[in-house]
Amino acid sequence: xxxxxxxxxxxxxxxxxxxxxxxxxxxxxxxxxxxxxxxxxxxxxxxxxxxxxxxxxxxxxxxxxxxxxxxxxxxxxxxxxxxxxxxxxxxxxxxxxxxxxxxxxxxxxxxxxxxxxxxxxxxxxxxxxxxxxxxxxxxxxxxxxxxxxxxxxxxxxxxxxxxxxxxxxxxxxxxxxxxxxxxxxxxxxxxxxxxxxxxxxxxxxxxxxxxxxx
Numbered sequence: 001x002x003x004x005x006x007x008x009x010x011x012x013x014x015x016x017x018x019x020x021x022x023x024x025x026x027x028x029x030x031x032x033x034x035x036x037x038x039x040x041x042x043x044x045x046x047x048x049x050x051x052x053x054x055x056x057x058x059x060x061x062x063x064x065x066x067x068x069x070x071x072x073x074x075x076x077x078x079x080x081x082x083x084x085x086x087x088x089x090x091x092x093x094x095x096x097x098x099x100x101x102x103x104x105x106x107x108x109x110x111x112x113x114x115x116x117x118x119x120x121x122x123x124x125x126x127x128x129x130x131x132x133x134x135x136x137x138x139x140x141x142x143x144x145x146x147x148x149x150x151x152x153x154x155x156x157x158x159x160x161x162x163x164x165x166x167x168x169x170x171x172x173x174x175x176x177x178x179x180x181x182x183x184x185x186x187x188x189x190x191x192x193x194x195x196x197x198x199x200x201x202x203x204x205x206x207x208x209x210x211x212x213x214x
Contacts, residue, residue, distance in 0.1 A: 005198045007177050009214035013054040013148040014045065015133055017155035017162050019097060020059055022083055022090035029073075029083045031157045033184035040204040041154050041182040042096045047208040049099060054146045055123040057093055058133040058155070058165075061086040061106055070130045086110065099123060114138055122146070131164035140172060150175040152207065154182035158190055170197050179204050 022028040024035045048055050062069050062077045062084050069077045077083065084091040086106035095101055098117065105115045109127035117123040126137045133139050143151065151169040153162050153176065162183050169176050177200045180186055191201055202210070 005175060005200060007150045007152070007175050007200055007202075007210070009053075009150070009210045011148050012150035012152050012177070012211075012214075013056060013143055013146060014048045014152045014154065015056045015058060015139070015165060016041065016045065016097065017058045017133055017153065017165060018060060018157070019057070019093060019155045020084055020090065021092055021094060022088075023156050024094070028081075028090050031184055033186075034156045037154075037182050037184055038094060038096060040179070044152075044154055044179055044182050044204045044207055045097050047211045048152075049123070051211040051214065052122065053211065054142075054148060056133070056139060056142065057097070057117075057123075057125045058128050058137070058139070058161075059091070059093065059104065059109065059125060060084050060129070061091055061110060061127060068129050093125070112136075112138070114142065128161075131161050132168045133161065133165040134168040134172070135164075143174070148174075150177065152177040152179060154179040156183070157185040158183050158187075159185055163190070163194065166194060166199050167197065170199070176200065177202055177207070179207055 023031045064080055064082055067078055109115055115125040126139055128135055128137050151174045153166055155162055166176050180201050181203045
């Protein structure tokens with residue numbers, strides 16, 4: 001019987017979602033447990049770099065007073081609350097996850113263009129305005145251009161953006177993997193739900209090992 005679910009590590013891309021300073025403990029809108037998963041997430045990103053596999057960092061920006069915001073935060077941002085403001089320190093990706101010290105080009109990202117972090121375009125950043133990393137982004141085209149059929153998801157925070165991204169990836173016939181110790185807000189019930197749509201659950205050590213053998 002044909003296996004449509006197992007990851008193809010030789011054609012896998014890592015998608016790191018919403019890991020920005022404001023969402024870490026101590027930030028403007030902290031998500032519990034996000035700082036705790038940074039070590040496993042850093043190991044995972046490093047393994048993808050060593051193997052030469054693509055990495056996409058997905059970020060949000062909220063313009064103070066703006067309305068292009070997910071509904072739960074829209075009223076607060078419209079009233080002036082400052083969360084992941086473009087160009088602010090809180091909007092930046094923690095340096096431990098990046099190939100070098102780099103500042104996000106918020107103007108370029110908000111215009112819909114990816115920001116390339118490596119010369120080959122194998123590591124990029126996309127801006128998304130809402131839950132899914134596929135919503136109003138160039139992620140799907142980039143995955144196709146890089147020859148990826150497997151999407152490995154990690155980041156912040158499972159019931160919202162990683163979950164929405166995994167559902168959208170599955171709808172597009174990508175094989176899907178969740179790095180369970182490199183994503184915040186994991187519960188057994190949430191993992192069962194994702195397994196129900198074919199998401200493969202792996203810990204970071206398993207991902208690192210699989211990449212080393214692919």
